[in-house]
Amino acid sequence: MMTKQRNFTNMLDVDQDEALALIQRAEEYKHGAQLRLAEPVYVVNAFFENSTRTHTSFEMAETKLGLTQIAFNPAASSVSKGESLHDTLLTLDALGVDLAVVRHPEDRYYEPLVEGGDLGLALINAGDGSGEHPSQSLLDLMTISEEFGHFAGLRIVICGDIAHSRVARSNAEILQRLGAHVFFAGPEDWYSHDFDRLGTYTDLDAVLPTVDVVMLLRVQHERHATTGFSADAYHEHYGLTHGRAALMQQRAIIMHPGPVNRGVELASDLVQGRQSRYVQQMRNGVFMRMAMIESVLRANQLGGIE
Amino acid sequence: MMTKQRNFTNMLDVDQDEALALIQRAEEYKHGAQLRLAEPVYVVNAFFENSTRTHTSFEMAETKLGLTQIAFNPAASSVSKGESLHDTLLTLDALGVDLAVVRHPEDRYYEPLVEGGDLGLALINAGDGSGEHPSQSLLDLMTISEEFGHFAGLRIVICGDIAHSRVARSNAEILQRLGAHVFFAGPEDWYSHDFDRLGTYTDLDAVLPTVDVVMLLRVQHERHATTGFSADAYHEHYGLTHGRAALMQQRAIIMHPGPVNRGVELASDLVQGRQSRYVQQMRNGVFMRMAMIESVLRANQLGGIE
Amino acid sequence: MMTKQRNFTNMLDVDQDEALALIQRAEEYKHGAQLRLAEPVYVVNAFFENSTRTHTSFEMAETKLGLTQIAFNPAASSVSKGESLHDTLLTLDALGVDLAVVRHPEDRYYEPLVEGGDLGLALINAGDGSGEHPSQSLLDLMTISEEFGHFAGLRIVICGDIAHSRVARSNAEILQRLGAHVFFAGPEDWYSHDFDRLGTYTDLDAVLPTVDVVMLLRVQHERHATTGFSADAYHEHYGLTHGRAALMQQRAIIMHPGPVNRGVELASDLVQGRQSRYVQQMRNGVFMRMAMIESVLRANQLGGIE
Incomplete structure (x- = not known):
C-alpha cells in the first residue's frame, strides 16, 4: 500500500x-x-x-x-x-x-x-x-489526525496568501478528498478563483467560531515588499489576534507551516499557546x-x- | 565535577x-x-x-x-x-x-x-x-597549563583590541581567578576601563621582559577598515616585532587565537617560531x-x- | 606501484x-x-x-x-x-x-x-x-581505455579554449606520453603555442574524419562574457554540430568534462547520444x-x- x-x-x-x-x-x-x-x-x-x-x-x-x-x-x-x-x-x-x-x-x-x-x-x-509541498501536507494531515482521529466533516479554514501558497494548494486538495470542509480567508487580492473548486472563500471572523482547524499561511514579505504591505494592518484585518482567538472553539487548533512572522499571521504568544500545534507540526x-x-x-x- | x-x-x-x-x-x-x-x-x-x-x-x-x-x-x-x-x-x-x-x-x-x-x-x-568565547579560553588555559603546570603567579599580557575582544574578556576573568597577574596593552582607543578590575593597562615594551605569556589578539580589519587604520603603524607600535620578541624571556611563550594577520600582530616568521604556541593552541x-x-x-x- | x-x-x-x-x-x-x-x-x-x-x-x-x-x-x-x-x-x-x-x-x-x-x-x-586537473585526466584515460583498450596510435582532438583549460593541459601531456597523437582545435585566440610541443593545432573539420576521440572543452562564459563572444557563432564555427558529428567515424567517441553548454560545444541531443561518453566519464x-x-x-x- x-x-x-x-x-x-x-x-x-x-x-x-x-x-x-x-x-x-x-x-x-x-x-x-x-x-x-x-x-x-x-x-x-x-x-x-x-x-x-x-x-x-x-x-x-x-x-x-x-x-x-x-x-x-x-x-x-x-x-x-x-x-x-x-x-x-x-x-x-x-x-x-x-x-x-x-x-x-x-x-x-x-x-x-x-x-x-x-x-x-x-x-x-x-x-x-x-x-x-507534499511533505508539509502530509505532516499537517498527521497532526490533524492526532487531534481528531478522522477527517470527514472537519471544518478547516486556510487563511493568508492562498494564490501563492504551495501549502494551501496541496492541503486543500487532499483535505477535500478526505471529506473535510475547506474554507479560505485572507485578502481578496491574494485569493485565486482557481481554488473555488476546493473550498469556500469567506470572511475569517464569520467562520472562526465554527471551525476545528485554523491553518495560517506565512506572509511572504519577500513577495510583498514593494506593494505597500503593512504588517500591522495585515495582523488587524487577517491575523489571528487575541480577539479572534477568543472566537475559536476550545477544542479547535491553530496550525502554521513556519517560519512564523510573530505578530503578523498570529499574535506572538499564541505561537506556543495551548491551542497551537506549531511545534507538534515540526x-x-x-x-x-x-x-x-x-x-x-x-x-x-x-x-x-x- | x-x-x-x-x-x-x-x-x-x-x-x-x-x-x-x-x-x-x-x-x-x-x-x-x-x-x-x-x-x-x-x-x-x-x-x-x-x-x-x-x-x-x-x-x-x-x-x-x-x-x-x-x-x-x-x-x-x-x-x-x-x-x-x-x-x-x-x-x-x-x-x-x-x-x-x-x-x-x-x-x-x-x-x-x-x-x-x-x-x-x-x-x-x-x-x-x-x-x-569559552572554548577559546579553555584551550588557552590548557596550553598554558601544558607549559607551566600552574597559573598562580604567572604574568600574562594581552595585547590588542581589548575592548572588542571576546578572547580578552573570557581569558582575563578566569586567569585572574586562577591567580595569574594579567596586563593589558595596545592602543588606548581600543582599551575600555571596564577591564581595570581584571588587570593592569600598561605599555607593552615595559612589561614584555617580565611576562611568561604574550597573548596577541587579532586585529579585526573588518571593524577598523574605515578609521584610517594602518597595519604597518600597528605592527610598529603594538605588534610583536623581532625587536620586541628579543625582549621576551627565553621560556616565555607567544599565543594567538587566530586567524593571524601576519606582519601585523606579530612578525610572520614568529607565527611558527620556537616560542609560539599558535599551532599547539589549535x-x-x-x-x-x-x-x-x-x-x-x-x-x-x-x-x-x- | x-x-x-x-x-x-x-x-x-x-x-x-x-x-x-x-x-x-x-x-x-x-x-x-x-x-x-x-x-x-x-x-x-x-x-x-x-x-x-x-x-x-x-x-x-x-x-x-x-x-x-x-x-x-x-x-x-x-x-x-x-x-x-x-x-x-x-x-x-x-x-x-x-x-x-x-x-x-x-x-x-x-x-x-x-x-x-x-x-x-x-x-x-x-x-x-x-x-x-589530474582526476579529470585520469577519468578521461579510464574512459578511453574502456573503449579502445590501449592508447598507442589513437588520434585524439581536443577542441575549445586550449590556453585556459586545465583539462587540455593535463590530458595532452599524459596522452602524448602514452603514445596517442594529440590535435588541438578551436579559436586561434584561445590557443597558445605553449601547447605546440604536446600536439598539432589544426582545423576541426579537417581532422574529424580521422580521429578516435573528440574531446570538447567547456566554453567558460564567465571568462568570455565581456569580449563580444557569441554562443551561436562558436557553435557554428567550432562546435560539434550534427553536420560535424556526421563526419566522425562510427566507432569514434565524444567526450566532455562538463558542465556542458548545450548547443554551444555540441548539439544538445548529442550530449546523451550513442557516441557520447559524457555520462560514462562522470x-x-x-x-x-x-x-x-x-x-x-x-x-x-x-x-x-x-
Missing part, C-alpha cells in the same frame, strides 16, 4: 488510502520503529531556496533511517555556471546518487525530470514554487518524512529492505 | 575546579581516551559568523566523540527570511536536535534562549559578539571541545554515557 | 605505469572492490571554486572508501577574513585533518604548500586555475578518485590499510 511512489512529487498522486497508510507509518516511527537498510542508499538534498524546517527535517529523517548523505550545496555548484537542474541531476545520478530531495523556485520543475526518463535516481519534491515532520522516504525506497527497491 | 554545565555559555559559570577538571579531561582525550555513546546525540553547528578554527574544531570534536551531525547552513536557512535565532533553535529542538553549538554576532545572544525555558536542546556558545582546541561537549552531554543525560 | 604520490597535484608526476595501475584499480572499484580502513582518516574538501561533478564525485569516492568527512565551507570560513590558503591548511592540519582535497583558482597554488614542509596533511589537487570519475585517494593514503600510511 505504501509502495506506489516511484517519485514523490505532488499530493495529486497520493490517494486516500496511501495518505492514511503514510500517517500510520509515521506514527510508528514516532513511537520508535526503526528501518534496517541492508544496502547503502546515497541521498542528496538539493535546496535551491532557503529553508530551515523542511531541509533540516529531511536531513534528520534520512539520518534516522540510515541513509548515506552526500553533501551538495547549490550555491557552490555548477548551477552558478548556468548548468540546468536536469543536467545537475543527471550528474548526481551518474555519480551514484540514488535519491534526490529537491526544493526549487519553479512551479512543477519536476515534470520534465520525471517524464524525461533519462534519470535513474528517485525524486522527492520538497516544494516547488507556488505549487506543491516534530511530526521528521517522522512523516521518514515514512515518505521509506515509501520511495520500497518503490525503487533501494536499500535492500526486507 | 564535570557535570555542572546544562548550557556552556560563558566562563563566569566555570569555577576553578571545573576549569582544571576540563583541562585534565582534555589531556586524557589528547592521549587517546575515547567516549562511548550508548544512544545517538544529534548536534547542529549554527555559525552565524565566519570561522575556520572554531567551527572545524567543533566538527572534529563531535566526530571524534561519535555525535551525529545534522547539516545546517544559516546562509541557506529561514534566517534569511527574517526568522529569529530563538525560533530557529525552537525548530531545531522540535526536529530532535539535542545540542546546538552557536556562534552569533550579538553580545549575550544566549541569555534569552537559556532563560526562556522553552528550548529543550542544550547550547554551547562558540562566541558571542564582543562577549565570551591542536589543543579539539580535545578541549571534546571535554566541554562531554560535560554538557553528562549534565543533560544525553548519549547514555555510563 | 600505486604508492608513489605523497601529494597528488599534477599529471607530470604520474608516469605511464602509475597511470595504468590507477586505471586498473579504478576498474576494480567499478566492479565492486572495497577498501577496509583499520583507522579513521579525516578528510576535508576545500573547494574555492564552484563545482558539482568534481566536488560531489570526491564526496562520493570518500564515502565509499569509508573516510571520515569534516565539513568545511570556504565561503563561511576565515578565508573571508583574509586568511591565506596556507594558514587555512595549517589550521586544518593542526585540527587533525589527514587529507585535503583542494580546488583553487590560482595556478600552481599547491607548490608553496607542498614545498613549505610545515604541512603534515596530504593534498590532492582537484583543479588549479588554468593549470592541472560515472568513472568516482571510481578513479577512489583509486587516487587510496594511492595517497598508502603513500602516507594513512588508514591502516593492510
